[in-house]
Amino acid sequence: MCRELTSALYEREVIVPSRNVIREFAENEYYHVYNRGVEKRIIFVDEQDYTVFLGLLKKYLLGKQTSKTDRHRINRIDNEVQLLAYCLMPNHFHLLLHQTSIDGVNKLMRKLATGYVMYFNNRYMRVGGLFQGPYKASRINADAYLHHISRYIHLNPDDYKTWPYSSYQNYTGKRSQEWLQTQWVMELFDHSPAMYEEFVKDYVETRDELSVLKWQLANNPDD
Numbered sequence: 001m002c003r004e005l006t007s008a009l010y011e012r013e014v015i016v017p018s019r020n021v022i023r024e025f026a027e028n029e030y031y032h033v034y035n036r037g038v039e040k041r042i043i044f045v046d047e048q049d050y051t052v053f054l055g056l057l058k059k060y061l062l063g064k065q066t067s068k069t070d071r072h073r074i075n076r077i078d079n080e081v082q083l084l085a086y087c088l089m090p091n092h093f094h095l096l097l098h099q100t101s102i103d104g105v106n107k108l109m110r111k112l113a114t115g116y117v118m119y120f121n122n123r124y125m126r127v128g129g130l131f132q133g134p135y136k137a138s139r140i141n142a143d144a145y146l147h148h149i150s151r152y153i154h155l156n157p158d159d160y161k162t163w164p165y166s167s168y169q170n171y172t173g174k175r176s177q178e179w180l181q182t183q184w185v186m187e188l189f190d191h192s193p194a195m196y197e198e199f200v201k202d203y204v205e206t207r208d209e210l211s212v213l214k215w216q217l218a219n220n221p222d223d
Contacts, residue, residue: 025105029098030084030140030184032149033105035113035131036092043091043120043130050088050165052119053112057083060111061179080104082181085150087157087166094153096140098184109135142184150185151200160200171196 025031037043044050061083063076081104085096099105117130140149154171157163169175170182173193189195 025099025102025137026139027102028100030142030146030149031097031099031105031137032140032153033095033097033109033135033137034093035133035135038129038132040091040132041130043093044088044165045124049120049123053088053093053116054086054165056112056115056119057086058177058179060108060115077104077107078179081108083179084146084181084184085153085167085171086180087153087163087168089156089165094156096146096149096153098181105137147185147188147199151203154200155203168200 044053059074061076061078061081063074080101081097081099083095084098085094087094097105097108113131113135120130121127140146150171154160154166154168157166160166160168167177167180167182170177170180171186171193183191186192186196189199
């Protein structure tokens with residue numbers, strides 16, 4: 001049953017109908033943001049690709065200046081949007097974001113998509129779009145669904161406990177990244193990694209809330 005569930009999660013890159021794609025974002029809200037490769041193509045071929053994508057997230061969230069005299073400083077935007085959870089799969093990715101400014105999500109996603117496509121096309125000597133259109137986003141009711149969305153994201157890979165390209169190990173205390181903010185979710189578990197591990201494991205075994213989560217993602221009446 002575990003393998004059947006996680007295999008289904010692996011294949012379900014996008015489960016939100018396009019009619020629910022958000023065009024206008026609000027301040028102080030949570031969003032599940034995702035996209036996949038055009039024609040479901042592979043967008044992360046090897047470890048380097050995953051590393052570059054995560055490096056871009058870090059760079060745009062925290063900012064970067066190559067030298068003290070660098071005029072092209074990238075201003076950090078983690079005061080406008082925060083990354084709460086992520087999972088990168090071979091042909092798609094999921095991000096859980098909280099934005100505090102009206103354009104925080106858009107700023108991050110524009111920079112991320114542009115930077116990664118430029119890198120990918122240059123490395124693999126290709127031209128054109130890499131993703132299946134603009135990214136998709138669903139607004140999350142933080143009180144009722146925030147922890148469930150983090151669990152859904154982390155359960156994408158079959159080997160979710162050891163998958164290196166998700167934030168699951170941050171939540172279980174095995175890794176720390178300054179550009180990832182886990183506190184909003186972990187405070188729901190008294191900041192206990194063991195409680196969070198059990199929460200995720202329970203979802204694999206019981207699947208009790210799968211239909212509820214599908215409803216939240218696909219049929220949010222407020223979107």
